[in-house]
Amino acid sequence: MASSSLICETRIWKDLRAHVEDIKETHLRELMSDTERCKSMMVEFDGILLDYSRQRANLDTLNKLYNLAEAAHLKEKIRRMFNGERINSTENRPVLHIALRAPRDSVINSDGKNVIPDVWQVLDKIRDFSERVRSGTWVGATGKVLKDVIAIGIGGSFLGPLFVHTALQTDPEAIEFAQGRQLRFLANVDPIDVARNIAGLNPETTLVVVVSKTFTTAETMLNARTLREWISAALGPQAVAKHMVAVSTNLTLVEKFGIDPNNAFAFWDWVGGRYSVCSAVGVLPLSLQYGFLVVEKFLKGASSIDQHFYSAPFEKNLPVLLGLLSVWNVSFLGYPARAILPYSQALEKFAPHIQQVSMESNGKGVSIDGVPLPYETGEIDFGEPGTNGQHSFYQLIHQGRVIPCDFIGVVKSQKPVYLKGEMVSNHDELMSNFFAQPDALAYGKTAEQLLNENVPQPLIPHKTFSGNRPSLSLLLPSLNAYSIGQLLAIYEHRIAVEGFVWGINSFDQWGVELGKSLATQVRKQLHASRKKGEPVEGFNFSTTTMLTRYLEESAD
Numbered sequence: 272m273a274s275s276s277l278i279c280e281t282r283i284w285k286d287l288r289a290h291v292e293d294i295k296e297t298h299l300r301e302l303m304s305d306t307e308r309c310k311s312m313m314v315e316f317d318g319i320l321l322d323y324s325r326q327r328a329n330l331d332t333l334n335k336l337y338n339l340a341e342a343a344h345l346k347e348k349i350r351r352m353f354n355g356e357r358i359n360s361t362e363n364r365p366v367l368h369i370a371l372r373a374p375r376d377s378v379i380n381s382d383g384k385n386v387i388p389d390v391w392q393v394l395d396k397i398r399d400f401s402e403r404v405r406s407g408t409w410v411g412a413t414g415k416v417l418k419d420v421i422a423i424g425i426g427g428s429f430l431g432p433l434f435v436h437t438a439l440q441t442d443p444e445a446i447e448f449a450q451g452r453q454l455r456f457l458a459n460v461d462p463i464d465v466a467r468n469i470a471g472l473n474p475e476t477t478l479v480v481v482v483s484k485t486f487t488t489a490e491t492m493l494n495a496r497t498l499r500e501w502i503s504a505a506l507g508p509q510a511v512a513k514h515m516v517a518v519s520t521n522l523t524l525v526e527k528f529g530i531d532p533n534n535a536f537a538f539w540d541w542v543g544g545r546y547s548v549c550s551a552v553g554v555l556p557l558s559l560q561y562g563f564l565v566v567e568k569f570l571k572g573a574s575s576i577d578q579h580f581y582s583a584p585f586e587k588n589l590p591v592l593l594g595l596l597s598v599w600n601v602s603f604l605g606y607p608a609r610a611i612l613p614y615s616q617a618l619e620k621f622a623p624h625i626q627q628v629s630m631e632s633n634g635k636g637v638s639i640d641g642v643p644l645p646y647e648t649g650e651i652d653f654g655e656p657g658t659n660g661q662h663s664f665y666q667l668i669h670q671g672r673v674i675p676c677d678f679i680g681v682v683k684s685q686k687p688v689y690l691k692g693e694m695v696s697n698h699d700e701l702m703s704n705f706f707a708q709p710d711a712l713a714y715g716k717t718a719e720q721l722l723n724e725n726v727p728q729p730l731i732p733h734k735t736f737s738g739n740r741p742s743l744s745l746l747l748p749s750l751n752a753y754s755i756g757q758l759l760a761i762y763e764h765r766i767a768v769e770g771f772v773w774g775i776n777s778f779d780q781w782g783v784e785l786g787k788s789l790a791t792q793v794r795k796q797l798h799a800s801r802k803k804g805e806p807v808e809g810f811n812f813s814t815t816t817m818l819t820r821y822l823e824e825s826a827d
């Protein structure tokens with residue numbers, strides 16, 4: 272395929288389009304009755320079991336998808352990513368988040384330089400700093416131990432660390448190391464978020480970590496200035512040096528802000544914001560909370576999947592299989608959304624994180640060469656932990672639109688509860704739903720079955736479930752630092768696979784810029800109107816009306 276040609280122009284894409292008709296003829300009930308097919312659709316790696324037998328696909332579909340991967344040069348693209356080539360062409364950057372979790376003795380080159388020593392230099396610095404803070408060697412301005420941490424950041428500088436923190440919060444091993452410590456996240460520029468974050472905290476015992484790749488993001492910088500003021504007002508401006516540190520690629524701006532560059536933790540422009548949780552962005556706050564050794568296990572889990580992704584054959588490769596099946600669902604079966612449904616409350620922030628990784632990566636309208644795409648890319652990702660979601664939006668998934676679902680289950684609960692006299696443990700109760708839902712979606716319930724149950728005729732259409740709704744299931748042995756790292760990397764690479772096949776650049780995000788620049792225009796107007804009484808000018812009728820009303824009604 273020449274670099275400017277589109278994947279939809281290939282013979283295999285057309286072949287897959289035609290194949291949709293074959294698949295349409297077969298209900299999942301029939302597909303599920305073929306045990307050999309189901310057997311071949313279960314893949315295990317490093318303790319994680321993937322069952323994709325409830326996808327609307329047969330072995331022929333899979334073979335065609337492997338051919339599609341070949342036509343899209345998937346192997347070559349993965350190799351180029353791991354080799355540090357500048358595959359993020361619109362920003363002229365390599366994409367090397369895999370280097371953030373690579374073992375100390377590995378070699379990963381970018382522009383002919385091995386990046387691993389730099390990665391480990393920062394990791395060692397984090398280990399040293401977090402141990403000093405945790406042990407009370409590094410104390411606040413009044414000599415008190417810094418037991419509370421507020422991490423300020425937004426988007427990729429927030430969602431990944433929040434997901435991992437939420438998942439570790441109930442992990443027995445991690446809890447041991449978190450005794451007496453708190454980690455909070457301040458993301459939104461809404462002053463309510465600041466108020467919630469500082470509620471009940473004492474600046475004397477609080478360390479603020481400002482996390483921003485660029486150190487220019489409006490929300491983060493305003494929140495950082497607000498907390499700098501909070502510390503200064505309580506402890507004096509000299510206290511900032513002891514109470515504020517930073518994570519950024521832009522150490523010049525960190526210093527300009529007033530944070531000692533010695534107290535800054537670097538990362539590199541080859542780490543995309545939404546792929547940065549394994550850099551100091553996540554590792555610093557999480558190490559402060561749980562200790563570096565716990566976080567190192569998280570990195571090892573992610574690294575195990577990186578190796579697997581790089582070397583496993585496609586038929587056994589978890590991220591590749593997941594990515595190809597997503598392409599099948601979106602581009603061929605025409606399902607635009609994907610529900611991420613972890614049956615684990617500890618994973619409640621997983622869907623919001625993956626939502627950013629996926630939608631910011633793959634929501635594109637042109638190919639990597641800038642050619643407008645005649646097909647949609649990306650999917651609408653959303654999700655909630657089961658069973659909460661079942662009492663919320665599952666109605667639509669069962670009888671309304673078809674939304675492919677990812678069910679994620681965990682064998683051993685982080686917090687088992689066995690109540691005397693109950694039929695099953697609380698975790699078994701949760702998992703009963705994890706096992707039941709995929710079959711409910713796949714098999715549905717026919718009018719005939721309802722008649723046999725003596726359901727009154729008028730209710731039959733309402734109680735019928737068409738079934739034939741695809742899902743896949745991932746079963747993790749337990750939820751701990753290591754498996755959280757595995758899960759993260761599986762999804763990161765799955766999203767890359769989708770983007771590689773669609774022929775887009777999954778590593779830029781130009782679509783977020785327009786709103787930012789229009790907000791700058793509005794900010795200037797608000798300032799001019801409030802300070803100098805200038806009228807609202809230069810906006811359309813709608814915005815002018817709304818802005819004027821806002822200014823009038825919020826005036827002191």
Ligand code: F6P
Pocket residue numbers: 425426427428482483484485486487488491544545631780783
């Ligand atoms: O909203 C876009 C974005 O650039 C994300 O990609 C990024 O993760 C986030 O803003 C925060 O950026 P920064 O880490 O530079 O503050």
